Amino acid sequence: MEIQKGERWRCQNPVCGSEIxxxxxxxxxxxxxxxxxxxxxxxxPYTQPGLRPFESEVEARVKLEASRD
Ligand SMILES: [Zn+2]
Numbered sequence: 608m609e610i611q612k613g614e615r616w617r618c619q620n621p622v623c624g625s626e627i628x629x630x631x632x633x634x635x636x637x638x639x640x641x642x643x644x645x646x647x648x649x650x651x652p653y654t655q656p657g658l659r660p661f662e663s664e665v666e667a668r669v670k671l672e673a674s675r676d
Pocket of ligand 1: 620625643646647
């Protein structure tokens, strides 16, 4: 489980509802989600807006064209 800088993580306890904004990239030990101060696990509710899916789509298209010959 990688924790990237700029990600938002939300506590899964509806009563708590804490949200954190990651300010330092890190890798959680044991592959587990980070935990809130209330003891509940935290999850990443939002997908990070970025150009990555678009970039990979373009890359795939370029590869298809290249393999045509
Ligand atoms: Zn919490």
